[in-house]
Amino acid sequence: MIENTETEEKAEVKEQKLKERSVLYPYFNLKDSIDFTRMVENLSGRGTASDEAVASELGVATTTKSFNYKVSSAKQFGLLIKTKEGMQVSDRGRLLLHPVNDQETPKIIKECFKLPPLYSKLIKNYENLSLPKPESIANLMFNQLGITASMKDHAAKIFLESANFAKVIDNQGKLNLLNEEKVFIESPKNEETSKLEVEVDIPDQKEFQTVQMALSGGKNAKLIVPRDINGKDVERIKKMIDLLIVD
Secondary structure, three states: OHHHHHHHHHHHHHHHHHHOOOOOOOOOOHHHHHHHHHHHHHHHOOOOEOHHHHHHHHOOOOOOHHHHHHHHHHHHOOOEEEOOOOEEEOHHHHHHHOOOOOOHHHHHHHHHHHOOHHHHHHHHHHEOOEOOOHHHHHHHHHHHOOOOOOOHHHHHHHHHHHHHHHOOEOOOOEEOOOOOOOOOEEOOOOOOOOOEEOOOOOOOHHHEEEEEEEOHHHOEEEEEEEOOOOHHHHHHHHHHHHHHOOO
């Protein structure tokens, strides 16, 4: 009888743990994730840093929650790519760490803020509306978005810290990401593929020209530039392309 009782209790504990599993969310805020990405780049350059090397730099083991939370958060913000060999800085992360000009940095940070699946849902819910108290955001996460009761307050705190860092909360306390210009959108990557798509909003076709380029493997590329582009701008475009090239 005692053995049956103990078995039932263990089953209840196991079931409780399964029920308490949270959906994916950034455990560390956007600023911390950028700092972590910078550390990874210092270790890897344009290559790949092993999990062991990164964990050693942090002074932890690869099996610790803090290590895995840092990697997961940076991945969700689009800053890192995880591979079998370890991790590497994404094109977006590299452009953020080495911006061509200071005006691009805030835009890329805003793009990163919108990438985590949880945050995209929160943005749809709150965009252009005054944000409620942190407790209310936490409760929404718990009731509708799959965050556990034990983690909802922390998840809400990290969301607000990231939103403030990205400067997407205006003076009226509204979450405002409307009409944000996209610097670029990165397609999903794996070990076999590495693609980068550029998306721009063209205000007037008459002011722009499209330059089509043939690439290797039968691929094509399009470059949209102003018709009155000057030499300085051409050099700037060359530098940006150099930054986006993946070896």
